[in-house]
Amino acid sequence: MTDFVHEPYKTIHIRDIIKLSLDDLISMISSLEAANAYWADGVLFVSFTIAESDDLGKKEIEGETYLDKIVFCKYDKYTKTAKSSTNLEINVLNVQKSHLHRDLIVWLKKQPSWNE
Numbered sequence: 001m002t003d004f005v006h007e008p009y010k011t012i013h014i015r016d017i018i019k020l021s022l023d024d025l026i027s028m029i030s031s032l033e034a035a036n037a038y039w040a041d042g043v044l045f046v047s048f049t050i051a052e053s054d055d056l057g058k059k060e061i062e063g064e065t066y067l068d069k070i071v072f073c074k075y076d077k078y079t080k081t082a083k084s085s086t087n088l089e090i091n092v093l094n095v096q097k098s099h100l101h102r103d104l105i106v107w108l109k110k111q112p113s114w115n116e
Contacts, residue, residue, distance in 0.1 A: 016070075020073050042075065043108065047067050048071075049068060079092060
């Protein structure tokens, strides 16, 4: 029988954190092909990875990963879609049950950009 092992990341390096208005976040996401926003604990966000390489692949195996940026806005309640003032609409995925994403949001709320 196959053994399954859950191994969470030990470290996630984030190069940039960008806080936008809801309209700007929706506009940015709607311009991406097949992109969704994520919601957890009062935050609407999207993350962007760094291009894969052999070195990054080795770090992934060791439990480290790198994100180019996290782009977010405060968004109190989960909704299946989010709409801008110009009627652009995006899908929103509720990742509240993900320990990884909840930990990310706890960390994000402690960053200086949260209160900007």
